[in-house]
Amino acid sequence: MAIKNFEVIIVGAGVSGAALAYELARYTDINSIGIIEKYEDIATLNSCGTSNSQTIHVGDIETNYTLEKASITKRTAKMVEKYCLQHHYQNEIIFSHQKMALGVGEKEVEFLLHRYEEFSELFPYLEVWDKEKLKELEPRVVFDENGKERPERIVGIGTIGQWTTVDFGKMSKSLIENAKKEEDTEVELFLNTQVLDIEKSKKRGYVVKTENDTYYADFVVVDAGAHSLFLAHQMGFGLELGCLPVAGSFYMTNQKLLNGKVYMIQNPKLPFAALHGDPDVLADGNTRFGPTALMLPKLERYKPGTYMDFWKTLRFDGKIATALWKLLKESDIRSYIFRNFLFEIPFLNKRLFLKDARKIVPGLKLDEFEYAKGFGGIRPQVLDKDKQKLMLGEASIFTGEGLIFNMTPSPGATSCLGNAERDLKYIVQYLGKNFDKDRFNDELTEGEYCALPEPIASQKAMVNLIRAEIARTEEKYMENVVHGKPDDDFWDKPSSKLK
């Protein structure tokens, strides 16, 4: 049995662990880092390129992000971009596609125009695309299978020329390779090594136990996805949290239907990403639709076992039952969950999915796409037992004793370098080490890479034109309008006003 000592041990070699190893090696004077990964390679779970949507979630087209959240994700998303450009990974790890949020029907169009006005200061590169412009940019979004224009009003709020897409699997590998290149730091990666237990050492730091070896570290960060909470519970931390694994699957077309990313508007009541179509960088740019959202009683997709780990990590009790009940009480969520369950049933799934995907591509045909076997992953959504509700986004347990556990559902890959920065600051403070903040800011956080397109004023003129056209149509058909009670005031407000 070998014994190894490190200043910092990172459990998990997905994109979160890899980003932390890179930042610690390059921007601090920490001398030794051990990365322990249970599988045979880096990023075989959720960070793998086929597991996630490959999107840099900036907050510009993600309609469920508040302005506040978007300003945070914009910064961390830029870090991914800057990292990739600094190492010249263009068209190898990072890719540029046009992208847009698509509004279909008048409510959604007005919602998007409103959102555009509110967010355009934060994202001055955003443009407003009417149907005519969309015919040019994304013809399959406008025309049906007979070449006829779709009847509904549509608008796209989007951009061309930004970095939009990342193979997060390759990025994880590059982060660890680059960390290893840092001369003053020893970075060791242990593959096929599952951490079974972490214990407080009697002398200092922690003892990290695996089947064959024992490792010692002054500080341990657990970036093990859903298993972070599993290991935390084992040590008595985070007992007020439970993990709800939500699997996401995809459907792949047999050709390139879309030129860029097309995101639908997200209903904020639904905690999981809205359906979108993306050019898949690992499938010759063929369009990948998804992800779906299905609750699965296991912590890892396409890997054997982890059913028992699920039950242990859920920590099912009355509070969890209430949290789940509250979730299912919402009719939107109930029908969404049921529908997503049907998306996994062979034969039925394609037909049902077709209906949803046709909101993006109205002329989509059954023989144009297939269930993408082997694609998709699991989002470890965290349930707060005390508040009896599902926490949206990422969750961390800072024990205050040289130990951190991170759970990272979407957009965890985009925020990998931002999350690592947060952990790095804590680690250097705890260990009394130094952080080269200037170099960090210079390399990862400053500067714009994409030129701004048309001036905002002309875009606003486009907004007003579309509004005027809607007003004219409304006037014309006023007599036929049936006034009903709006069931949801969401569409009348920009998402940032929803708390």
Ligand SMILES: Cc1cc2nc3c(=O)[nH]c(=O)nc-3n(C[C@H](O)[C@H](O)[C@H](O)COP(=O)(O)OP(=O)(O)OC[C@H]3O[C@@H](n4cnc5c(N)ncnc54)[C@H](O)[C@@H]3O)c2cc1C
């Ligand atoms: C369907 C879907 C779509 C998504 N789309 C996007 C997107 O477009 N953009 C975005 O930013 N994010 C997206 N995400 C989220 C993103 O994929 C994750 O947030 C991110 O990959 C998490 O990285 P991670 O390193 O924290 O976890 P993981 O990638 O899950 O890595 C955890 C690692 O820990 C290892 N491990 C676990 N237990 C142990 C143990 N006991 N000992 C040793 N090692 C262990 C695992 O083997 C694994 O390698 C998506 C997720 C899903 C499921």
